[in-house]
Amino acid sequence: MSAVLDPPRTATRPLHRPLLLMVASMALLLVVSAVGMVADDRVLLGAPVWGKPLKFAVSFIVYGLTLAWLLTLPHRASRWTWWMATLLAVTGMLDVGVVVVQAARGTFSHFNQADDPFNNVIQPIFSVGVQLLMLANVVLAGLLIFQRVGDRVLTWAIRAGLAFVIAGIGLGLLIPVRSNEVWTAKDAAGHVVPLAAQHNVGVPDGGPGLPLTGWSTVGGDLRIPHFVGLHGLQVMLIVALVLGFLASRVTRLRDEQTRTGLMIVAAVAYAGLIVVVTWQALRGQALIHPDGQTLGALALLMSATMAAGWAVLAAGGSPGRRRVVRPGA
Template sequence: MFTITGKSRDEPARSHPLRWHRPLLVMVGLMALLMIGSAVGMVADDRVLLGAPVWGKPFKFAVSFVVYGLSLAWMLALPLKAPRWAWWMGTLIAVTGILDVGIVAVQAARGTFSHFNQSDDPFNTVIQLVFGYGVQGLLLANLVLAGILIFQRIVDRPTAWAIRSGMALVIAGIGLGLLIPVRPQPELTVEDANGQWISLAAQHSVGVQDGGPGLPLTGWSTAGGDLRISHFIGLHGLQVMLVVALLLRYLAARVTRLQHERTQAALVIVAAVGYTALLALVTWQALRGQPLFRPDGLTLGALALVVAATAAAGWAVLARSPRPRRRVSRGAEPVRTPAAP
C-alpha cells in the first residue's frame, strides 16, 4: 500500500490494523454506536431545533469523527519519530472527541443547543465550560500532531505530501470553525425543542438567521452564507488528500506518466493548493452572505480561475514527467547501424 523511507519501494508500511491507535479506535467505535442511535433518533424523535431534527447534529458529528478517527489511527500506527508524543496527542484527541460529541448528544437528548448556549441553567453552564475546554484540547492536540507528522517522511513521497497538506488543512478547518463565535454579530434568542427561549452567543449563518431553509442532511443554509461549509471542507481535507494519493497510485499502474513517484507527489501538491484555494473561495462566499449553490458571477469567475489554474498546473507536471525507459526483451537482437565508409 504505502512505503517507508529507507525501505524498498515495494515494501508496505507497517501499519497493521492490530497496531492502530487503540484509544482512537475506541472513540471510533463509540461514534459508530452514536451514529446508529442518532439515525434511529431522527426517525423516532420528531423534536426539532431551529427546523432541524434534534438528533441531526449528533449524527453529523459522529460520522465526521468516525472518518477522522480512522485516518489518525492508521497514521499513528506508522513508524513515527517522537512516538510517545504522537500516542498521547492521539489519546487526547480521542478523549476530547468523546467528551465534546458526548455533550452534543446529551444536549440533543435534552432538546436544547450544544453550541453557544447562554442559558442560565446550572447544568448547561457546566456543560459549556467543559465543552469549551474540550475544543481547546482538540485544537492543541491537532497542532502538536500536525507538527509531528508534517516534519517527517514516513511513507512514500505522494502519501507524505498528502499527510502534510491534509494536516495543515485540518488546522485551517479548526481555525475557520473558531471564526464563527468571534465574528461580530448580535446575540440571538431562539426557541429550543422544549418551548424554552434560549440566548445564543453566535450563529453560523451570514446574512440570514439560523433556522432557515437548508440542504438535506447537512442543513447548510440555502438562503444565506454558512460558515459551517468551510469548517467542514477544511476538517476533511486530510481524507481528500489521502484519497488523491491512493487514486494516483492506482492510476500509476495504467498511465505511464504517473509511474514516477515524484510526479505523483507533485500532483498531490497541486491538488492540495487547489483544495486550499477552494477552501478560501467558499469561506469568502459565505462571508458575503451567499448560499453555496447560488453563487453570483464574481464567485463563479473565481471558481473558474481556481479550476483552470489547478488543471494547468497538473498538466504542466504531467508534461515534465520523465517517461519510463523501454525495456529491451532478452531475445531481441540489438539494432546495428552500418559503419561509416
C-alpha cells in the same frame, strides 16, 4: 528530548486503541441518532434535534479511522503522537457526549448561554473539551507535518491534509469571532435560549438548508469552509491513493517525482477551494447559489489546476521511453 525524536524501530504499529474505542462509540451513536431522527420529531431551528449528533458521529468515525491508520506509519516522536491521539479520543468522546446530552434535552450544545444549574456546569466542560481537542490536533499536526511519513507522494498528502485540518479548525473559530452580540432562539420545548454566536451570514440561523448537512440555502454558512478544511486530510489521501492506482496503468505516473508534483498541484487546488468557499460564505452567499464572481473564481481555479497538472506531466516526460545514453555514443 533526543529520545523523543528518535526514529521508530518498527515499520508498522498496531492501530491506536483509544481512537478505535472512540470510533466504536461514535458508531453506536450513529445508530442511536438514526433511530432518534425517526422516532423523535422535536426540532431546533427547523432541524431535527438528533441531526447534530448524527453528523458529529459520522465526522468523528471518518477522522478517527484516518488518524488511527496514519499513526501506524513509521514516524518520529511516536510517544507524543500516541498521547496526543489519546487526548483527542478522550476529548472527542467528551464533547460529543455533551452534544448528545443537550440533544436529548432538546436544547443547544454550541454557544448556549442559558443561565440554569445544569447548563452552567455542562457548558464550561464542553468549552474546555473543545480547547483540548483543538490543542491535540494542532500538536499532532506539528509533530507529523515536518517529517517524512511514507513515500514522497504520501508524505505530501499527509502534510497538506494536516494543514487543512488546522485551517478548518481556524475557520471554525470565525463563527464566534464574527459574533459581537448575544441573540436568542427557541429550544425544542419553545423556551427562549440566549446564544453567543451564529454560523449563518446575512440571514439568521435556521431556515431552509441542504439535506443532511443543514447548510443554509438562502445565505452564507461558515460551517461549510470549516467542514471542507477539517476533511481535507481524507481528500488528500484519496488523491494519493488514486495516483498510486493509476501508476500501474499510466506510464507517465510511474515516476514518483511526477506523482509528487501532481499531489502538490491537488493540494494547492484544494487550498484554493477552501479560500473560495470561505469568501463565498463571508459574502452571505449560499453554496448552491453562486454568483458570477464565485463562478469566475472557480473557473480560474480549475483552469490554473489543469494547466499546472499538464505542466507537471510534460516536465516528467515518459519514464518508460527515456533515451539511454551509452558510453561512447
